[in-house]
Amino acid sequence: MKTKVNNLIPVFLTILICSCTGQKKQGNSASGGGPCDSLATAETKALYFNLKELAKTKVLFGHQDDLAYGVHWWAEPGRSDVKETSGSYPAVYGWEIGNIEGERNLDSVSFAEMKEWIREGYERGGVITISWHEHNPVTGGSAWDTIGRAVSTIIPGGSNNELWKQKLDMVADFMLSLKGDNGELIPVVFRPYHELTGSWFWWGKDLCTSEEFIRLWQFTVDYLTSVRNVHNLLYAFSTDVFDSEEYYLDRYPGDDFVDVLGFDDYRTVSNPESRDQTINELHIISELGKKLDKIPAWTETGLASIPVPEWWTATILDRIKADSLTCQIAWVLVWRNARLDHHYAPFSGHPSAADFKKFRDDECILFEDELPDLYK
Numbered sequence: 001m002k003t004k005v006n007n008l009i010p011v012f013l014t015i016l017i018c019s020c021t022g023q024k025k026q027g028n029s030a031s032g033g034g035p036c037d038s039l040a041t042a043e044t045k046a047l048y049f050n051l052k053e054l055a056k057t058k059v060l061f062g063h064q065d066d067l068a069y070g071v072h073w074w075a076e077p078g079r080s081d082v083k084e085t086s087g088s089y090p091a092v093y094g095w096e097i098g099n100i101e102g103e104r105n106l107d108s109v110s111f112a113e114m115k116e117w118i119r120e121g122y123e124r125g126g127v128i129t130i131s132w133h134e135h136n137p138v139t140g141g142s143a144w145d146t147i148g149r150a151v152s153t154i155i156p157g158g159s160n161n162e163l164w165k166q167k168l169d170m171v172a173d174f175m176l177s178l179k180g181d182n183g184e185l186i187p188v189v190f191r192p193y194h195e196l197t198g199s200w201f202w203w204g205k206d207l208c209t210s211e212e213f214i215r216l217w218q219f220t221v222d223y224l225t226s227v228r229n230v231h232n233l234l235y236a237f238s239t240d241v242f243d244s245e246e247y248y249l250d251r252y253p254g255d256d257f258v259d260v261l262g263f264d265d266y267r268t269v270s271n272p273e274s275r276d277q278t279i280n281e282l283h284i285i286s287e288l289g290k291k292l293d294k295i296p297a298w299t300e301t302g303l304a305s306i307p308v309p310e311w312w313t314a315t316i317l318d319r320i321k322a323d324s325l326t327c328q329i330a331w332v333l334v335w336r337n338a339r340l341d342h343h344y345a346p347f348s349g350h351p352s353a354a355d356f357k358k359f360r361d362d363e364c365i366l367f368e369d370e371l372p373d374l375y376k
């Protein structure tokens with residue numbers, strides 16, 4: 001009798017844990033090679049399959065906040081520093097929803113205008129990806145405020161879990177408000193809790209355990225898909241610089257919770273001597289993409305203010321085209337054109353503009369005007 005009861009305890013505990021944590025998910029299943037949200041909308045599924053396929057031969061170029069402002073302008077309809085120097089809008093538009101509780105994001109971009117720009121870019125065939133530099137939920141400080149071991153407080157069972165659900169509700173409302181001209185939900189590659197291998201954000205490596213990070217990620221995906229029925233998202237996991245598969249996967253939340261394997265790297269592209277390190281990252285991410293059947297992507301990079309006129313072909317293109325594996329990433333995105341001392345794409349008259357045009361003309365690189373229909 002004792003033995004029998006003992007045998008039942010693990011089963012009972014598993015059921016109890018799963019029902020309390022919501023780990024028994026309806027919506028998430030990576031089976032069949034589709035997105036981890038098995039209820040993803042038709043357009044979201046199409047985007048997933050098209051990006052995975054395109055990654056084998058082409059690399060999409062992306063730019064953060066491209067339509068919102070440039071180095072010398074703010075919120076002017078139709079403008080884009082990338083278009084004004086290359087002739088096309090970027091293929092991927094990065095947006096940011098930190099300060100989701102406000103009217104403007106942490107970089108002062110109005111959420112109402114952002115929704116319009118997202119619709120505009122999507123209607124032209126571009127890809128939308130959204131990052132989330134959310135405030136520290138313990139202190140109310142910025143994403144860079146690492147006080148308070150915040151992750152442990154917002155996961156289920158933590159004192160701020162309800163608060164975090166409210167934030168996720170705001171994220172859900174925002175995502176569900178993104179509609180194309182025909183009323184369909186606009187697919188978004190959502191990239192929360194990025195650069196998790198560094199310790200500069202409150203969700204970073206030294207500020208939570210692996211278990212806590214993974215729990216936060218899984219909770220986020222479960223809450224958005226199963227509780228809020230958000231089905232227009234692909235989920236991008238992105239580390240900072242890395243040098244091995246083991247290091248990259250240390251806090252990987254699992255195949256059922258991730259669609260895009262991303263990494264941010266500003267460091268190795270700033271120095272010609274780090275060429276091999278960038279190439280190593282591209283090899284690992286492309287191989288992992290195949291192994292785990294996910295979309296590999298270079299989710300953030302850039303050289304601040306691009307002081308090297310040939311940086312586009314001599315560094316980025318050179319590394320992406322180093323061999324047949326390095327070019328097998330779905331996209332590469334450079335950061336925002338905030339001001340003269342903080343911009344990552346050229347503007348009219350920029351010393352790197354001519355080289356940027358060469359980069360844009362390479363057969364491997366796709367800008368928006370060269371994109372196939374990604375949503376069918």
Ligand code: BMA
Binds near residue numbers: 096106107335336
């Ligand atoms: C950082 C900088 C900050 C900005 C943040 C979120 O890399 O550009 O100025 O607030 O990204 O966009």
